Amino acid sequence: MKAVSALAMVLVASLSVVTVEGVYIFSTVEDFTTLKKGIREMSIIGEINKLEILKRHLHQALDYSFYQSQYDVSRIGGYSQISQAPQTYNNLPYWRIYTADYFPDYQKNMESSTLDFFKKYLDKIETTVQMATPSNVEITREDTDFASVKLVNDKMKLTKGNLTVEENGNVLETIKTNVFKMYDLAKGKFVTADSVNQAVLDGIAATGLKSSGSSTSCGSCPSDETVFQSANGKSTAQAKDLIKQKTDEKIDNIQVTGDISLSLEDRAKESDVKKTCSASWGGCCQVACGQNSCWCVAYYCTNSCSFTYYGAARSLVKITDNKVTYPVYDDNEKTTDLRNMKVNFYVLSGNKELISP
Amino acid sequence: MKAISGIEMLLIGAIGTVTIISAGVMPSATVKLTEDKNLIFEYNYNKVQLFLLNLLSTTSDNKKVYESVAEHIAINKPDNLDFLKGKFDNLLEKKCYQLATQTSVLLQAVSCQPVYFVNTTIVLPYNPNKLVETIKVGIG
Numbered sequence: 299m300k301a302v303s304a305l306a307m308v309l310v311a312s313l314s315v316v317t318v319e320g321v322y323i324f325s326t327v328e329d330f331t332t333l334k335k336g337i338r339e340m341s342i343i344g345e346i347n348k349l350e351i352l353k354r355h356l357h358q359a360l361d362y363s364f365y366q367s368q369y370d371v372s373r374i375g376g377y378s379q380i381s382q383a384p385q386t387y388n389n390l391p392y393w394r395i396y397t398a399d400y401f402p403d404y405q406k407n408m409e410s411s412t413l414d415f416f417k418k419y420l421d422k423i424e425t426t427v428q429m430a431t432p433s434n435v436e437i438t439r440e441d442t443d444f445a446s447v448k449l450v451n452d453k454m455k456l457t458k459g460n461l462t463v464e465e466n467g468n469v470l471e472t473i474k475t476n477v478f479k480m481y482d483l484a485k486g487k488f489v490t491a492d493s494v495n496q497a498v499l500d501g502i503a504a505t506g507l508k509s510s511g512s513s514t515s516c517g518s519c520p521s522d523e524t525v526f527q528s529a530n531g532k533s534t535a536q537a538k539d540l541i542k543q544k545t546d547e548k549i550d551n552i553q554v555t556g557d558i559s560l561s562l563e564d565r566a567k568e569s570d571v572k573k574t575c576s577a578s579w580g581g582c583c584q585v586a587c588g589q590n591s592c593w594c595v596a597y598y599c600t601n602s603c604s605f606t607y608y609g610a611a612r613s614l615v616k617i618t619d620n621k622v623t624y625p626v627y628d629d630n631e632k633t634t635d636l637r638n639m640k641v642n643f644y645v646l647s648g649n650k651e652l653i654s655p
Numbered sequence: 656m657k658a659i660s661g662i663e664m665l666l667i668g669a670i671g672t673v674t675i676i677s678a679g680v681m682p683s684a685t686v687k688l689t690e691d692k693n694l695i696f697e698y699n700y701n702k703v704q705l706f707l708l709n710l711l712s713t714t715s716d717n718k719k720v721y722e723s724v725a726e727h728i729a730i731n732k733p734d735n736l737d738f739l740k741g742k743f744d745n746l747l748e749k750k751c752y753q754l755a756t757q758t759s760v761l762l763q764a765v766s767c768q769p770v771y772f773v774n775t776t777i778v779l780p781y782n783p784n785k786l787v788e789t790i791k792v793g794i795g
């Protein structure tokens with residue numbers, strides 16, 4: 299009887315153990331499945347977060363690449379490298395040399411420069427995401443105030459275990475910029491129109507110098523200079539200075555102030571006066587008489603001249619966005635700071651090639 | 656040889672039962688505890704990442720918070736990031752946070768110490784000598 303009860307006890311204990319273990323193992327297996335699923339989901343969310351964070355970095359890198367590109371390209375008149383410019387002066391490009399104009403394809407140059415800067419950023423951004431090297435940047439003018447900057451790229455791919463997340467690799471940013479307005483202003487004044495030549499012509503007209511004159515004297519012809527002085531009340535040298543002065547005043551009028559300003563600096567001016575004269579003799583002005591007769595010893599000489607006036611001017615054009623600043627690096631100052639955008643270039647024009655490029 | 660008494664048998668049975676149950680439960684309990692810890696870590700790590708993502712995506716006074724942080728680090732403009740405190744408070748329930756570089760703390764809650772951190776390299780305004788900076792974001 300005693301032995302039976304002991305056996306029953308062991309049996310009951312064993313059954314209890316098996317039951318408890320069974321319940322526990324079942325619930326543990328369930329727990330583990332849920333837990334693993336949870337960890338996996340968390341891991342997927344984590345990877346997606348990483349991808350999203352990377353996208354934020356890429357967008358910002360594109361912004362900064364565009365800022366730097368528009369600063370660097372505009373600083374040297376719309377070129378990525380000054381060596382690309384067909385004609386230069388003081389390490390800046392000419393946009394006009396008399397009748398020839400050289401307007402840069404600044405938008406294309408900014409695209410290639412933005413891509414170069416972006417690639418430098420890409421080298422430094424630490425990521426586990428597979429990304430192809432971007433192939434192209436497209437800058438589109440949205441309206442006068444915005445540029446749409448698109449980085450053309452293959453897919454971004456993130457792989458972790460069996461999980462693969464693929465995303466369109468293109469990065470599109472809409473950036474506020476006045477750069478188009480600045481180039482429009484410059485092109486309108488110095489490429490489509492020739493404001494410097496107009497200033498020279500207006501300057502010459504404003505001098506009030508006469509276009510012709512004549513002088514008569516007895517016995518000898520008045521010099522061309524005498525004719526000029528008698529017509530204009532001043533010497534040729536003084537007239538040349540006057541042309542330069544008036545041209546300078548007219549160039550001042552090209553300048554613009556405001557949010558986008560335009561100034562003309564480092565000015566050089568030249569002027570010239572061409573006299574086309576012809577002398578004619580006629581009429582006796584001095585008579586000598588002997589005992590029986592008189593004769594003419596001197597005749598009048600009339601010198602008639604026409605005057606043509608010329609001027610030319612070279613100037614450094616600076617167009618500045620005074621309203622918006624961008625965090626950019628200046629290669630001369632070797633610092634990064636908030637700076638205004640500037641478009642700098644030279645123009646040379648006039649009604650005669652008095653200044654060499 | 657003395658026969659084993661009923662009480663002794665009961666005791667042996669109880670000890671055996673506890674031992675067998677423990678032997679079955681302990682390893683799985685240990686593994687579960689570790690997995691739980693992993694889950695909690697992943698959860699909090701994701702929370703910090705999500706906070707960082709929100710932070711990098713929002714704007715303050717029409718300027719991206721990302722730009723404000725990057726420009727503060729690169730050129731000290733703005734000269735402090737205190738204006739972002741409200742933004743941080745709104746993004747976090749516990750209002751416990753820290754934003755720091757490797758060398759200095761940029762912004763942190765006064766009354767708490769964050770526990771969970773993530774590091775990320777953020778893009779700075781162009782400078783050929785330094786294009787990125789590693790920042791550490793922590794939450795409590």
